[in-house]
Amino acid sequence: MESFFENIVFSLREVFSTSPELVIIVGAGGVTAFVLSMYFLVFRKKPEKAEEVVMQPEEKDSHILSEHKEEDVSSDTLQPKAQMYSVDEFLDEREGEVEEVGEEDIEIKQEEIPREELRLEEIKEEIEPQGAEETKQGLFERLRAGLSRTQAGLLGRLDEILSLRKEIDSDLWDEFEETLVMADLGVGTTMKLREAIESRLAKKSLRDPLAIKMALKEEIFSMLKKAEGRALSLDVKPFVIMVVGVNGVGKTTTIGKLAFKLTKEGKKVMIAAADTFRAAAIEQLEVWAKRVGSDFLKGQSGVDPSAVAFDAVKASLARGTDVLIIDTAGRLHTKTNLMEELKKIRRVVGRELEGAPHEILLVLDATTGQNAIQQAKMFKEAIDVTGIVLTKLDGTAKGGVIVAIADELNIPVKFIGIGERLEDLREFRAEEFVEALFLTGKETLH
Template identity: 55%
Template sequence: MGFFDKLKKGLDKTRENLTNKIEKLVIGYADIDEDFLEELEEALILADVGIQTTETLMEAVRKGIKKKEIKSPEDLKPFLQKEITAILEKGENTMHTAEAGPTVLLVIGVNGAGKTTTIGKLAAYYRGQGKNVLLAAADTFRAAAIDQLEAWGRRTGVPVIRHDEGSDPAAVAFDAVKAAVARKVDLLLIDTAGRLQTKSNLMQELEKINRVIGREIKGAPHETLLVLDATTGQNAISQAELFTKAAPITGVVLTKLDGTAKGGVVIGIKSQLAIPVKWIGVGESVEDLRPFVAQDFAKALFAG
């Protein structure tokens, strides 16, 4: 099964929750009236697109009706697919890399979102592209996180820079950057602690890590990726809002899309926060984390 087919299958629950409801609406109404638009609005909100994004889409629908782009309920699905694709394509989705020397990726997110697993899968992805990769276990708050990252290191054949549990995360990041330069690696992936309940500590920790790696490698970190669990729906947007206050997020990795009816959150994140979704996960296997392609996502979401 190719990745598009996996994505399509992974979005089954979201499609049932959103596009199939729209399909039923279309069948149930001969004309577009206020009742129809109310039910459409409700369907978008229930799919975790978010209230703000729903308002944006409803405004576009009303304009589309006025401009005769939508003449009947049947015109609605292709119109919404076009609008959602446009939202998802805004901005830039490509990964930034260093002009010379190692590219540094800082990975953040709350515990349980799949952060360490995502780092392991990213390591496997880039190793598959022939890149020389190094991992840094800077989530020193949990011994399990260090052990988990080392397990991924063994699985992917990627070395891991680690200190003991409770060590200074910035010291781990410093040693990892030094090692990355000395070993001439292409990519350094740094795991960090995800403790939103102590936001001020988290902010200070991330600022310190940023300072340390920025001093050693110009322009680093080149990406700060926030890992979010799609099954949490609107909570994922709340987490993203909090993390953007703690660190300059350059992109989002959305995991567990295959296990949720709340895949509409992808649209909400892009529309409300203007943060690009750069990677998506639609399964357990290593190959199920892939770069996000807006057109493919919208096409899979509206697939018949």
């Protein structure tokens, strides 16, 4: 070792003796390096960013840790947590393959979804006013507010034409018809209403134009009453509800609201995303499931929707689910016909659980007016729709379409949507609806 250092010192001497300039250069370099390092050590602080960079992961870890701690400690008292099952692609995308699948091909994986900040308790607090009486009145007021534009379109105009006339004549009837058609009641329903009102007035020998309005209220009520659907019977377990409708009508939102309603009633709910054509659609439904605290089942994007539905029924049976709600696509990006796809889902579900689906709810968008009737006819023909959900009644003047739906379709109206909030799905009650529609603000409630 000694000889090694001696060799280095010897070589350096050799170099410096042959080139004295090198001594100056190396010396000057050494001094500069010393001065600079002293400067950084004494005058410059440590860059603050470096601290942040170190802190960030620590903070993140401790946040995750506290979340876990919280869950461990309070798991007994928590609201039901969302569960996610990812469905293996046990079925090929090929048509009909689902019919062939055996139990051994199916594997359900269960993993926890972290709880969302918004929990059921918080949601309940947000929306539940004090006192039962206040709630009833508040709910009615909300329905009334939701129907205000339809009311303005139908009754505002009717009031105008009736108050201008001294007697009932053919001109008045023409205007009456025009008003009802404009309010999306449809020509056929309007004609029926006119005839019924004419004979009602004739029987009572009423000639005052204002009598038309009261008669209209009664006739609309009796039409709507016939369409008043029985609530979901929920008489079997799992009670399977398939939700269908064209795109954008509010299927997914309705499912979220319905799951919320049923969960509040103490039911164990599972939501299945059989709309596998859009990844965003699955995510949207997952958010609802988390908010409500229901179980959630999804397949990978692009997987056969009937495979997801099939698996959902199996999972519901295994988990003792009270209600399984299946979301479906409103439009397909493949060549497959939407109706054929829906029929297939229904068939597969029925094969796995006799009598299922127990309800096929068709969602219709009130803002589309008479178009909703055409959609309903199409769906009714293809699959046996058992009930209608009419959404977006708030903020549209076309809500009168509900009268045409009741009159023309012979499908019960089970629910109405009057807003985007969780509690904005109502069981359809003809009396409440007509009262809210015809109440001008001066009358008292009875």
